[in-house]
Amino acid sequence: HGYFTLIGCYLLMMFYTTVAGWMLHYFYMTAAGKLAGLNAEQVAGKFTEMLASPATMTFWMVFVVVVGILVCAKGLQSGLERVTKGMMIALLLIMVVLAVNSLFMPGAKEGLSFLFHPDFSKIDSGVVLRAMGQAFFSLSLGMGTLITYASYFSDKTSLPKTAVTVASLDTFVAVLAGVIIFPAVFSFGISPSQGPELIFITLPNVFQQIPGAYIWSVLFFVLITVAALTSTISLCE
DSSP: OOHHHHHHHHHHHHHHHHHHHHHHHHHHHHHTTTTOOOOOOHHHHHHHHHHOOOOHHHHHHHHHHHHHHHHHHHIIIIIIHHHHHHHHHHHHHHHHHHHHHHSSTTHHHHHHHHHHHHOOOGOOOOHHHHHHHHHHHHHTTTHHHHHHHTTTOTTTTTTHHHHHHHHHHHHHHHHHHHHEEEEEHTTTTTTTTGGGGHHHHHHHHHHTSSSTHHHHHHHHHHHHHHHHHHHHHHHHO
């Protein structure tokens, strides 16, 4: 099992370091004002442009790997924990603000219906397996990450309480992300089946609609980058 989890972590690192690199690139573009004033098609074009540039993606991916190594070399408690404590709280607050903003968009009703209205006719064994796979992936189950982090716990830490807290927060953030994204998807006429691209196409369009768009977009992408980096660092550790 140990060898399988090690292989799993290596495979996930190939994915996570790349996507974390995308986040860093988008933080750079928002900070540099390269997304300001663009319409939905132009924002989508920026994402396609990034995917068409292996040099850009390689640069940011290598940067993420180096950061992960440096943090792990410094130690989780003095490195990762110190950096992420305040930033994760700030990310949650920004997500709540964005969710409230999305509720007032023209496509809010359709988006919420798409998110929360189940179509039981489409639920089969394949859907259940994919849902379980997503749950295991999101909670990092069966791959050694939780064991690694738990090794830093004190003897007084309650494992059941910690497990419930982690699962609850993970679910809350996932639902909150859906509330942010899907009303915007239907407001801008973007296909909800686009998957991970939604965060790079839909959210920049959301930011264009709210006051202080530049500040919100920069803050969001720097904090979501930190979230991606923490996942990368956990795999690295």
